[in-house]
Amino acid sequence: MRIGIVNLMHDKVATQARFAQRLQQWQPAIELTYFYPVDHYRNRPVPASVAAISQPLDLATVATMDAVIVTGAPVERLDFEAVTYYQELTRLFDFLAQRHLPTLFVCWGAMAALHHFFGIEKLSLTHKYFGGYSQRIQQPTPLLADLPRHFIAPHARYAEVNHDQVNQVAALAVNATTTTDELFLLTQQDQPFSYLFAHLEYDGPALQQEFIREQAAWGGLPAQPVNYDLATGQPLFSWETTSQRFFKNWLTQVQITEEI
Template sequence: MVLNVGILNLMHDKVDTQRRFSTVLNEGDYDVNVQYFYPQTHYQNRPVPTLVQQISQPLVLDQLDQFDAFIITGAPLEQLPFNDITYIDEVHQLIDQLGKLAIPQLYVCWGAMAAANYLYGVQKYQLPEKIFGVFANYRHHNDPFLTGLPDGFLAPHARYAELDVNAIKENPELTITATTKDNRLFSFSALHKKQYFLFSHLEYGRDALLKEYRRERNAHPERDYLKPQNYFRDPLHMKDPEFKWAKTRRVFFDNWLQYVAHDVKERQLVKE
């Protein structure tokens, strides 16, 4: 079975992001055709960069019915209010259309924050310091996407903001599926809709956290940035990063694609 997955790529490192998602979505048993998009309103007053045009297409909402699932990536925007994002209305329109079409949705990091805020009014707040590194995560409820992982499974986290966990717990439409020991979100889901909110960058490969640290440090060398924790074999010299979440990544995306394939079959039966 060939699965068609659309991805709105909002990350800064667009080429690396597309390579990562194309890799993880094709590591398993499914042949996955991945199409990448950019928000048109992000470039409404300036030319679309040549690289962006070469590797992705403008988002066109009336073409979404060709996809079996859709992903909205993270973005380095968690320190900004949602209303300050130039393309936030386009993201909201995309979320609305995916809901109308009942297409499985995976929202990652900032994408999860923006979607949860828009759909369920969950507020975002700034963390006292960035959660940055590889951490153990613990289940709160049974989650088919985490089937096959031990409690305390490892995953990378990299963000400056968090959602109101209590607001999620109090919402009868949502269920928290896993958090870190310090109650930082790994994931939650909508009970009766095809929406999954993932706060770990599971698409990241071995060197991604190191690249993120270097990017921030190079952009503002005058600042003291937190180094990724529980990540290096030699933390003193920041050498030999370990790919501790490889199993988590493989199991999660295998389970998610299995769910997408089952959803495709169910929708085909309904049509017949």
């Protein structure tokens, strides 16, 4: 199986290691290809650290993949059109839809895809939604197989999409939310697309590292993750089992789609 990962995250090396761990623990032979958006570096050199671990986003190469993941990005507070690579991503989104290629859109990647396909608006939150939160299943889906009705997952974002607009799209199913109704997972009925709003690729120290990075970048004290021990970088409620089961289920669905 070949999976392409469009890595839009700030911590690219750590992000790629996390996805590799989540996916290859189930299928060690999976071939992972990482892409960066060309337009992000249109007027400046591609950093050597990026070029060393990923390749420019190319639709001809994407066409050889069995599935694609579009990661989150630390740009939730920008308008979509203000993001330098948004138009490049929309061309990718259209290509994925034309080919009915199984795709997992994560966090901002999910927001961007929903905006492009359905015109769903992104709404800024009054404060960062950050930490390990309890989720609940609303509509069963194979992606949530073997998970309890309530489970823990990590979120790290400054925005949410418009729920009223989501509910008006017949092709979208709200499969799970937090216990306070923030979105966790949507699936699309007419495409093999899944929209995940939690960072299930995160390992235990990831929220601690994100907090430290934002503190260094902006100064002051950024939002502190809830249900999480910053001193040790460990969650008070573990999402390890949730992550393992979710990615195992997603790989199973990719294989089923390949066989149809």
